Amino acid sequence: MNVSGRVAIVTGGGQGIGKSIVEKLGSYGADVVVVDVNLEKAQAVSDTIKQMGRKSMALKVDVTNLKECEAMAEAVFKEMEAIHIVVNNAGITRDGLILRMSEEDWDAVMNVNLKGAFNCTKAALKYMTKGVRPTTRRARPASSALRSRLPGSSPQGT
Numbered sequence: 001m002n003v004s005g006r007v008a009i010v011t012g013g014g015q016g017i018g019k020s021i022v023e024k025l026g027s028y029g030a031d032v033v034v035v036d037v038n039l040e041k042a043q044a045v046s047d048t049i050k051q052m053g054r055k056s057m058a059l060k061v062d063v064t065n066l067k068e069c070e071a072m073a074e075a076v077f078k079e080m081e082a083i084h085i086v087v088n089n090a091g092i093t094r095d096g097l098i099l100r101m102s103e104e105d106w107d108a109v110m111n112v113n114l115k116g117a118f119n120c121t122k123a124a125l126k127y128m129t130k131g132v133r134p135t136t137r138r139a140r141p142a143s144s145a146l147r148s149r150l151p152g153s154s155p156q157g158t
């Protein structure tokens with residue numbers, strides 16, 4: 001994977017799968033922004049990337065809030081001068097039988113896992129399409145619109 005010198009944003013990067021993605025991207029030479037609702041955890045992960053000699057930032061962001069995502073993307077572009085990769089990893093689980101699942105739990109999952117991906121992708125794309133450097137990549141690709149590199153389109157998966 002050639003991500004050397006690329007700027008990546010990983011949401012939910014403070015722990016679990018997101019933390020592993022951050023560390024892997026850093027080990028491959030990317031500069032990584034760690035985004036999470038838990039700033040303390042995000043900061044600890046970000047520090048390990050700095051120890052690898054890469055640039056890194058930790059930002060407290062609730063991905064369900066578009067304004068926070070927009071402020072995040074602006075801050076990243078200002079500090080890192082580019083955004084090439086967004087990994088929409090932040091997610092919550094409220095698994096259960098649908099008969100027992102509350103509407104609140106359903107909405108919470110949709111807000112973080114789905115709308116959160118929309119918010120972060122939308123916010124970051126503003127800077128990813130500036131053409132500072134040619135390569136842009138997003139995780140969770142799901143449709144031909146992404147494979148055919150139409151960065152402004154909104155297919156069923158972001």
Ligand SMILES: NC(=O)c1ccc[n+]([C@@H]2O[C@H](COP(=O)([O-])OP(=O)(O)OC[C@H]3O[C@@H](n4cnc5c(N)ncnc54)[C@H](O)[C@@H]3O)[C@@H](O)[C@H]2O)c1
Nearest residue numbers: 012014015016017018036037061062063064089090091112
């Ligand atoms: N663990 C699994 O087996 C599994 C399987 C399939 C898919 N996934 C998906 O992979 C992703 C990561 O899973 P995990 O097991 O590492 O989860 P995790 O709970 O260990 O970590 C999720 C991270 O996201 C952060 N987060 C939660 N809500 C947020 C919000 N609103 N804004 C910003 N950050 C937020 C949390 O603080 C946490 O650091 C999730 O999207 C999950 O749905 C996980």
